[in-house]
Amino acid sequence: MAPEKHFIDTSVMRPLISSSSAVKQYYQRELSNSLYYCSYIKMEFMRGFIIPAIDFYFTLKMPNIINISDALSLWSQKFQSRELKAVLSMFAGLLYSRHYDYNELKDKEKASQQVADYIRRIMAIVTHKFTDVGLETSLCAKSNSRINFNSADLDRTFRDFLNAYRSKSHDDCNLHLFLERNNSKINEISDRQDEKVKDSNSAGFKEIVKALRSESDISCKHCSKIGDAIIALISPERMRLEHTDYSFDYLMMILGKNHKRHPSEIVLNRE
Amino acid sequence: MSTTSTSDLDSESVGNTRGDAKIIPINQKPESSDLSYSLDQTSYSGHTATAKKLESAESFKDEDLTFLYIPKSHYEEKRRSDIALRVIRTQFSKDLICDLQWLAENHEDADSNSMPYISNLLLLLKEYFDNYFHDPFSSFLSALYDGLIHDSTYLSLTKNSYQRILDYIETLNNQDLDYKKIDKYISKLDDLGINVTPY
Numbered sequence: 213m214a215p216e217k218h219f220i221d222t223s224v225m226r227p228l229i230s231s232s233s234a235v236k237q238y239y240q241r242e243l244s245n246s247l248y249y250c251s252y253i254k255m256e257f258m259r260g261f262i263i264p265a266i267d268f269y270f271t272l273k274m275p276n277i278i279n280i281s282d283a284l285s286l287w288s289q290k291f292q293s294r295e296l297k298a299v300l301s302m303f304a305g306l307l308y309s310r311h312y313d314y315n316e317l318k319d320k321e322k323a324s325q326q327v328a329d330y331i332r333r334i335m336a337i338v339t340h341k342f343t344d345v346g347l348e349t350s351l352c353a354k355s356n357s358r359i360n361f362n363s364a365d366l367d368r369t370f371r372d373f374l375n376a377y378r379s380k381s382h383d384d385c386n387l388h389l390f391l392e393r394n395n396s397k398i399n400e401i402s403d404r405q406d407e408k409v410k411d412s413n414s415a416g417f418k419e420i421v422k423a424l425r426s427e428s429d430i431s432c433k434h435c436s437k438i439g440d441a442i443i444a445l446i447s448p449e450r451m452r453l454e455h456t457d458y459s460f461d462y463l464m465m466i467l468g469k470n471h472k473r474h475p476s477e478i479v480l481n482r483e
Numbered sequence: 484m485s486t487t488s489t490s491d492l493d494s495e496s497v498g499n500t501r502g503d504a505k506i507i508p509i510n511q512k513p514e515s516s517d518l519s520y521s522l523d524q525t526s527y528s529g530h531t532a533t534a535k536k537l538e539s540a541e542s543f544k545d546e547d548l549t550f551l552y553i554p555k556s557h558y559e560e561k562r563r564s565d566i567a568l569r570v571i572r573t574q575f576s577k578d579l580i581c582d583l584q585w586l587a588e589n590h591e592d593a594d595s596n597s598m599p600y601i602s603n604l605l606l607l608l609k610e611y612f613d614n615y616f617h618d619p620f621s622s623f624l625s626a627l628y629d630g631l632i633h634d635s636t637y638l639s640l641t642k643n644s645y646q647r648i649l650d651y652i653e654t655l656n657n658q659d660l661d662y663k664k665i666d667k668y669i670s671k672l673d674d675l676g677i678n679v680t681p682y
Contacts, residue, residue: 229680230680231680231681232633232681233636233681301682304682305682306682309632309682310609310613322613326612329612329622329625330680330682332662333622333669333679334680336666336670337669337670337680339666340666341673363618364617
């Protein structure tokens with residue numbers, strides 16, 4: 213029997229790429245090597261993980277940040293979202309392993325180089341581990357942004373990437389076409405939400421339905437709110453969607469598609 | 484087991500180790516014969532000395548410089564630094580291979596005999612990526628370092644895995660490197676079960 217094919221949601225993609233061996237071993241037991249994603253998930257991964265990682269790189273480069281300790285403190289005090297905390301934890305681990313002096317200006321430069329190299333390495337592993345299913349490739353132009361790494365000019369490397377990523381305008385966005393094409397399924401999600409939602413883990417799902425029903429203009433912000441619904445709709449019938457978010461339990465149930473919710477990274481590390 | 488450090492490499496020995504070649508300390512102005520040797524033999528320290536001499540070339544008369552022609556173009560400078568880096572990379576690779584060779588032949592999990600070789604290996608890796616970041620090779624060594632130290636993977640690796648790492652370093656050392664090639668070999672480390680993105 214052919215091994216099951218796994219369609220990897222952004223919430224599983226990050227721990228599969230960058231996490232402790234305990235987490236990776238769990239996924240090795242759970243998943244075969246047939247791991248797939250699509251350009252929309254790649255875009256979400258860049259938006260939620262790579263862009264904040266680049267933000268951390270530039271935090272380290274700030275002239276008023278005189279050492280590694282300053283950068284880590286600023287990040288931990290000011291940025292509280294789940295994604296930003298994940299970035300902090302990742303780079304704290306990386307820099308700790310280098311035994312740099314957190315209070316020395318000279319080690320700040322080395323630290324920023326190592327952070328840049330780690331970002332590049334993550335992108336390399338993404339391409340190596342996952343196969344693009346080639347679905348909805350024109351949905352978001354941002355998914356085609358690439359980092360052209362130049363070790364002699366790291367600032368420029370990342371500035372060029374950010375400029376290219378952020379310059380993709382609404383003209384390149386085809387979300388409205390995608391929503392039109394999937395209108396009947398979206399209506400089904402919206403109509404059947406009450407009959408499916410019975411427990412207390414439905415807050416995220418309800419927010420998605422609310423955003424789907426709203427008359428908001430198409431924007432990156434709107435897109436990020438309904439991201440799980442978009443991924444549920446793209447998820448191929450012949451694959452199992454792998455995720456950690458409760459919202460997919462409802463979305464995939466309504467759409468009648470195969471899926472599995474995995475424990476969060478915190479739970480896996482605790483176990 | 485080799486213990487060459489970068490300070491050794493920088494100061495005098497790189498590229499000047501053969502036969503009757505004269506060693507030119509980096510901070511000493513070369514004689515004209517030293518200069519011609521360095522151009523012929525692409526010596527690292529010789530190049531630096533040549534560059535120092537050229538810096539003061541303004542005060543020379545044209546006829547003083549007729550015995551050599553060195554274009555001061557960016558390309559030429561880059562070529563020279565590439566050669567210097569290659570020499571350093573080769574020396575480091577030899578030292579890494581020396582430790583890996585021992586581990587590929589003798590390493591056993593839960594055997595402390597490997598520790599001196601593992602320790603030296605990790606020190607060399609860190610020394611290289613801390614000091615030669617601009618070389619793409621450093622990216623590979625940095626990934627290897629992270630993979631080895633995470634969860635003490637250096638203990639659980641098999642002899643065969645150490646042999647594969649040795650092969651990768653040997654192969655990479657003999658190539659012109661770009662990040663595409665490096666990424667391919669980082670992926671090979673991942674395939675070996677080495678967690679190159681553990682944080």
